[in-house]
Amino acid sequence: MSLPLSGHSVARFGPASFLVHRRSVAVAAALLVLLFGAVVASLCLGESSVSPASVLDVLLGRPSPDQLVVGELRLPRVTVGLLVGLALGLAGALIQTVARNPLASPDVIGVSHGASAVVVGLMAFGYVQTARQVPWVAVAGGLAAGLLVYLLAWRRGMHAQRFVLIGIGISIALSSLTSLFLTKGDGLQAQQAKVWMTGSLNGAGFDQSGYLAWVLLASVPAVLWAARAQRSISFDDSTAVGLGLRLNRIRLGTALLGIVLASCATGAAGPVDFVALMAPQIAVRLTRGAQLPLCCSALTGAVVVVLADLLARRLLAPVELPVGVVTALVGAPYLMWLLIRSRRGGS
Amino acid sequence: MHRLEARGLTLAYESRTVVEELDLTVPDGAVTVIVGPNACGKSTLLRALGRLLRPVRGEVLLDGAELAGTPTRKIAQRIGLLPQSPVAPEGISVGDLVARGRQPHQSWWQQWSAADEQAVTEAMARTSTTELAGRSVDELSGGQRQRAWIAMALAQDTDILLLDEPTTFLDIAHQVEVLDLVRRLNRERGRTVVAVLHDLNQAARYADHLVAMRDGRIVAQGPPAEVVTAELVREVFGLDAVIVPDPVTGTPLVIPGAPWAG
Amino acid sequence: MADTTEPGRRALLRRRILWLTAAVAVLLAAVLLSLTVGSRGVPFGEAVSALLHGGDTANAVVVRELRLPRTVVGLAVGAALGLAGAVMQGVTRNPIAEPGILGVSQGAAAGVVFAISVLGVGSLAGYVWFGFAGAAVAAVLVYALAGTGRGGATPVKLALAGSAMTAFIASLITTVLTTDAATMDRFRFWHVGSLAGRTADVAWQLMPFLLVGTALVFAVARGLDALALGDDTAKGLGARTGTTRAVGALGATVLTGSAVAAAGPIAFVGLAVPHAARALVGTDHRWVLTLSALLGPALLLLADTLGRVLFPPSEVPAGVMTALVGVPVLVALVRRKKVVAA
Numbered sequence: 001m002s003l004p005l006s007g008h009s010v011a012r013f014g015p016a017s018f019l020v021h022r023r024s025v026a027v028a029a030a031l032l033v034l035l036f037g038a039v040v041a042s043l044c045l046g047e048s049s050v051s052p053a054s055v056l057d058v059l060l061g062r063p064s065p066d067q068l069v070v071g072e073l074r075l076p077r078v079t080v081g082l083l084v085g086l087a088l089g090l091a092g093a094l095i096q097t098v099a100r101n102p103l104a105s106p107d108v109i110g111v112s113h114g115a116s117a118v119v120v121g122l123m124a125f126g127y128v129q130t131a132r133q134v135p136w137v138a139v140a141g142g143l144a145a146g147l148l149v150y151l152l153a154w155r156r157g158m159h160a161q162r163f164v165l166i167g168i169g170i171s172i173a174l175s176s177l178t179s180l181f182l183t184k185g186d187g188l189q190a191q192q193a194k195v196w197m198t199g200s201l202n203g204a205g206f207d208q209s210g211y212l213a214w215v216l217l218a219s220v221p222a223v224l225w226a227a228r229a230q231r232s233i234s235f236d237d238s239t240a241v242g243l244g245l246r247l248n249r250i251r252l253g254t255a256l257l258g259i260v261l262a263s264c265a266t267g268a269a270g271p272v273d274f275v276a277l278m279a280p281q282i283a284v285r286l287t288r289g290a291q292l293p294l295c296c297s298a299l300t301g302a303v304v305v306v307l308a309d310l311l312a313r314r315l316l317a318p319v320e321l322p323v324g325v326v327t328a329l330v331g332a333p334y335l336m337w338l339l340i341r342s343r344r345g346g347s
Numbered sequence: 348m349h350r351l352e353a354r355g356l357t358l359a360y361e362s363r364t365v366v367e368e369l370d371l372t373v374p375d376g377a378v379t380v381i382v383g384p385n386a387c388g389k390s391t392l393l394r395a396l397g398r399l400l401r402p403v404r405g406e407v408l409l410d411g412a413e414l415a416g417t418p419t420r421k422i423a424q425r426i427g428l429l430p431q432s433p434v435a436p437e438g439i440s441v442g443d444l445v446a447r448g449r450q451p452h453q454s455w456w457q458q459w460s461a462a463d464e465q466a467v468t469e470a471m472a473r474t475s476t477t478e479l480a481g482r483s484v485d486e487l488s489g490g491q492r493q494r495a496w497i498a499m500a501l502a503q504d505t506d507i508l509l510l511d512e513p514t515t516f517l518d519i520a521h522q523v524e525v526l527d528l529v530r531r532l533n534r535e536r537g538r539t540v541v542a543v544l545h546d547l548n549q550a551a552r553y554a555d556h557l558v559a560m561r562d563g564r565i566v567a568q569g570p571p572a573e574v575v576t577a578e579l580v581r582e583v584f585g586l587d588a589v590i591v592p593d594p595v596t597g598t599p600l601v602i603p604g605a606p607w608a609g
Numbered sequence: 610m611a612d613t614t615e616p617g618r619r620a621l622l623r624r625r626i627l628w629l630t631a632a633v634a635v636l637l638a639a640v641l642l643s644l645t646v647g648s649r650g651v652p653f654g655e656a657v658s659a660l661l662h663g664g665d666t667a668n669a670v671v672v673r674e675l676r677l678p679r680t681v682v683g684l685a686v687g688a689a690l691g692l693a694g695a696v697m698q699g700v701t702r703n704p705i706a707e708p709g710i711l712g713v714s715q716g717a718a719a720g721v722v723f724a725i726s727v728l729g730v731g732s733l734a735g736y737v738w739f740g741f742a743g744a745a746v747a748a749v750l751v752y753a754l755a756g757t758g759r760g761g762a763t764p765v766k767l768a769l770a771g772s773a774m775t776a777f778i779a780s781l782i783t784t785v786l787t788t789d790a791a792t793m794d795r796f797r798f799w800h801v802g803s804l805a806g807r808t809a810d811v812a813w814q815l816m817p818f819l820l821v822g823t824a825l826v827f828a829v830a831r832g833l834d835a836l837a838l839g840d841d842t843a844k845g846l847g848a849r850t851g852t853t854r855a856v857g858a859l860g861a862t863v864l865t866g867s868a869v870a871a872a873g874p875i876a877f878v879g880l881a882v883p884h885a886a887r888a889l890v891g892t893d894h895r896w897v898l899t900l901s902a903l904l905g906p907a908l909l910l911l912a913d914t915l916g917r918v919l920f921p922p923s924e925v926p927a928g929v930m931t932a933l934v935g936v937p938v939l940v941a942l943v944r945r946k947k948v949v950a951a
Contacts, residue, residue, distance in 0.1 A: 004445065005443050018456075018459070153943075155944055164704070165704055169936045176928075180933075224455070237399075241398065243447065243451060244420035246420075277772060290440070326780060328776035329781070331776075339770050
């Protein structure tokens with residue numbers, strides 16, 4: 001018997017059964033290949049070029065003359081970029097689903113600006129001295145701002161528009177505060193803070209950002225839960241409640257997960273703009289599904305950040321651009337092309 | 348004991364009270380239709396029966412247990428509901444939409460059982476939406492879309508079905524088709540149906556139990572033949588009318604009297 | 610649900626007139642504060658006489674030569690942003706759309722960067738034309754982009770194309786500025802979003818555009834009311850959805866372009882003011898537009914004045930202060946009211 005669900009297949013394991021959207025799987029596989037290619041290219045190219053074969057040797061742990069350049073210098077940076085991209089792509093999909101707004105992203109609900117305000121504030125007035133402290137302060141700032149927005153928007157339940165609107169208001173207020181700190185703070189520290197604020201992978205390494213890998217790993221069960229829950233929250237509220245969904249709990253869980261992931265990513269690389277907004281919108285136009293695909297959004301985010309970092313290093317070499325500047329150069333034209341081509345109208 | 352009951356129900360939006368101290372027993376295995384003028388609280392009552400609106404006072408009982416204290420998923424396995432203007436996720440296909448009706452019967456590790464398959468296939472066959480399965484809901488005509496939504500509510504496979512004006516946006520042929528479908532479900536499957544309808548004549552035709560409301564209160568209820576009288580139509584709708592037997596079914600037919608002749 | 614009964618309508622009209630009067634009063638107060646408060650406090654009477662009768666006292670000169678142009682520019686920019694925001698939220702049917710959503714602000718920024726780095730333009734008054742041209746080019750590009758492909762320029766496509774364009778131009782600008790430190794310095798002065806140092810020239814340059822833009826957006830007010838009901842219903846009501854959207858977007862672009870060119874990108878006014886207006890007078894666009902045109906400059910002038918006295922002798926730019934002043938109000942309003950997109 002053919003499934004009434006076109007484009008899906010069922011995988012059965014004893015009593016358990018899983019629905020699989022075939023196109024999403026194909027897109028995810030393609031993105032994985034692309035991501036691998038981007039990572040290898042990023043490891044090959046730099047001030048000195050390394051052959052792909054040599055890069056593979058390093059990745060597989062075989063002895064190689066390029067161990068230092070590839071393994072010690074480039075690999076940590078590329079890995080952090082990849083993790084940041086995964087986290088931001090996921091966070092974007094989650095937040096856009098809760099907010100029911102394709103313009104929503106961590107900068108819209110206060111996370112990026114909260115992290116910036118706290119880091120810049122503490123840095124400019126000399127409370128943060130070493131680079132090691134920055135990620136933790138940023139994570140705390142992002143979480144605090146995200147939660148503040150959620151609490152302010154909560155009034156007998158969560159209303160999507162109230163959430164984004166309050167989020168945007170708080171974001172702008174926080175970015176104003178950041179500007180104030182920058183003008184009032186002590187010169188050198190303020191300069192450092194500014195560099196952090198553009199979002200950069202320069203000097204990123206495992207010791208500062210390794211936590212991101214653990215956070216992503218730990219969030220896998222939550223993401224699996226969210227992937228299923230968000231299938232149904234894009235209905236209107238009445239229909240969703242009629243289907244037996246606990247809307248408020250699902251919204252809180254999804255938003256929290258998004259806030260945590262975005263905060264942790266911001267801690268690792270500073271506020272990298274636009275990835276979280278763009279990745280889910282690109283992914284959904286590729287999978288042509290009925291909701292923002294979490295896995296494909298994460299992979300798209302990773303591809304964009306890794307490619308953007310490569311471009312940031314090589315575009316004006318030897319001058320290095322912050323990755324946050326270049327993400328839009330990589331992703332925006334592609335998103336625009338998709339907007340023209342896509343069947344998804346958007347009404 | 349009846350499965351779905353409302354006791355001393357007071358319903359309000361913010362501070363505006365819409366329904367006050369209302370008692371209603373929904374007869375099992377019958378089609379109950381709620382009628383009344385605009386803003387009489389009929390949709391509000393239906394929303395409360397489907398736990399979409401929490402009562403200010405009073406309670407709705409499902410199988411003797413208060414609705415507000417029952418897990419929403421457990422309710423969803425027993426009550427299916429179709430709101431007035433439902434919104435589908437953008438770009439969803441008809442088959443996918445109908446399949447979402449199975450949500451309350453599924454879990455994370457049981458995403459598609461044989462029962463799901465059967466319920467969805469059957470719901471689509473009953474609503475003649477099978478051939479639309481691959482189409483996007485956005486592209487459907489009003490009638491097709493409404494049938495897809497009804498199919499989703501059917502796929503939920505509940506004993507009780509709440510429908511809020513299921514015939515709006517439909518032409519007369521599709522209206523009859525939908526109401527016939529509801530009737531068949533009730534007769535063949537013993538489903539309990541509660542529907543809000545605008546058209547008094549359709550209500551009289553399809554209801555076993557008619558509930559007439561005005562200003563948040565029930566004015567009269569019972570079999571249509573007993574309830575629909577000229578006095579009631581005047582009292583509830585403020586309309587002078589003549590009641591004649593429907594030439595086809597014999598149910599009461601409301602003919603508005605004394606038209607404006609210019 | 611709107612109360613359409615006769616007493617209901619009359620109560621609504623009373624409330625609208627009440628809030629309109631209140632908004633006018635607040636705006637007048639803001640203008641007075643803007644003229645009298647600053648690093649040099651000028652007594653109220655003296656300020657008025659300086660405006661009416663001239664005079665050569667130090668206070669009179671400060672009021673006439675510095676504060677008056679600045680206040681006039683603030684009035685124009687605030688009104689333009691308030692109006693443009695209200696229209697863009699209606700056109701995109703998105704409550705978080707702001708005047709820069711079509712890439713206008715970043716387009717203007719690109720124009721200014723071009724003027725500084727390539728042509729060596731050095732004065733604020735000189736930037737205005739380039740800012741304006743950049744804004745126009747960006748808006749046309751975004752509109753063309755969103756209009757191509759399936760379904761034409763739908764709200765979601767407009768919003769997405771706009772933010773993609775905005776991010777893209779912002780990246781380009783940063784990339785260029787990274788390699789050009791001299792331009793960076795001058796650009797930063799403009800980019801911060803401020804009313805400081807704006808002269809009478811700037812105000813005069815702005816006026817014709819402001820008038821044209823205002824006329825355009827008021828012309829589509831009724832059409833926007835129809836659009837809020839969804840495209841199909843709007844068409845059913847006889848509104849030409851495509852024309853309404855295009856004219857509205859054009860008006861908003863003209864307004865935003867001139868505001869941004871004059872004062873730099875000032876966030877928040879265009880986003881928040883229409884929401885405040887809707888919370889006070891309901892969803893009728895003629896009222897929303899009118900009130901936005903009053904509340905926008907009130908917010909901007911209050912923020913600018915506060916920025917002058919907060920950390921003397923240095924000034925906090927208006928672009929920074931608007932959000933700090935306005936956010937508490939916005940949060941309170943949004944919590945109180947059901948949010949409407951347009």
